Amino acid sequence: MIPDLILPSPAKLNLFLHIVGRRDDGYHELQTLFQFLDYGDELSFTLTPGEPGVRLAEPVPGVDDEDNLIVRAARALLERVGGDLPGVTIGITKRLPMGGGLGGGSSNAATTLLGLNHLWQLDLSTDELAGIGLGLGADVPVFVRGHAAFGEGVGETLTNTNPPEDWFVVLKPGCNINTGKIFSEQGLTRNTPRIKIAPAFEGDASRYRNDCEDVVRKLYPEVNQSLEWLSQFGPARLTGTGACIFGRFPTESAARIIWESKPSGVTGFVAKGVNKSPLHKKLTELK
């Protein structure tokens, strides 16, 4: 069957990630710079008027359908709007590694919210959709809003920014990292002084760091090795709580030269950093 809508579900990078405190409920307060990549998963939406409800065309390996952020996002939207809406089957082409710090699950949730808002002609505002998204995960709102941003709080207070749109080599070391485990580590830095960033941030993000990096390097030698290798060619960082790392390059050809020389067995990809999400570019074209 030909889908009614096909939308990108891009990756994000945390160009830096500072932990500046801890809330009473144990959640960590962050200051982070989010930028999107022109690389990610793809979701397809097929309306099934004769068959109500939301279903996945195929399960995502390792994730129960009921736990899948796509299904949870669609159900959260249905709960918010109520009424009699046509059913939908959602297909996914997964390219982003899970638990990689690239926000794949959160991005899938945001693409589902925006895709169904469009298909079902719900006309919910971005604020409303970001609010529903926050209930699913701290990274969902930035994907719903679709602009590179300086994030504060747990990542939900967003100020649009315009970091340089450089090219990245993204490497996926051979381990999966659980976000909760890293945030519960004793040795984690939790008191980085808050910084002030002007909304027009165009500075050098490599001057700032990822506070999870030291702990992750100690616990996962694969990440440490990949960071050591990539740092030979310029600043390299962890994204989120890992496991993916990235190096920044001014041109595609510079990035591809390094990519071609990576040690055998290392996986990943080359992508461009973009300040407007590919999802929003596509939705604008559809209007």
Ligand SMILES: C[C@@](CO)(OP(=O)(O)O)[C@H](O)COP(=O)(O)OP(=O)(O)OC[C@H]1O[C@@H](n2ccc(N)nc2=O)[C@H](O)[C@@H]1O
């Ligand atoms: C760290 C970031 C940075 O972008 O990305 P990832 O590495 O996951 O991509 C995010 O803040 C990830 O936010 P989110 O996706 O909501 O985290 P979850 O996996 O739900 O969090 C798992 C657990 O980590 C802890 N946690 C999470 C976020 C936070 N700011 N403080 C915390 O202490 C909580 O114990 C939570 O139950």
Ligand SMILES: Nc1ncnc2c1ncn2[C@@H]1O[C@H](COP(=O)(O)OP(=O)(O)O)[C@@H](O)[C@H]1O
């Ligand atoms: N559609 C989905 N895609 C990826 N992961 C999902 C999805 N739905 C639920 N998850 C769960 O969310 C976890 C975090 O995945 P993901 O967002 O890709 O990584 P990260 O938060 O490290 O960037 C996964 O380990 C998986 O259990």
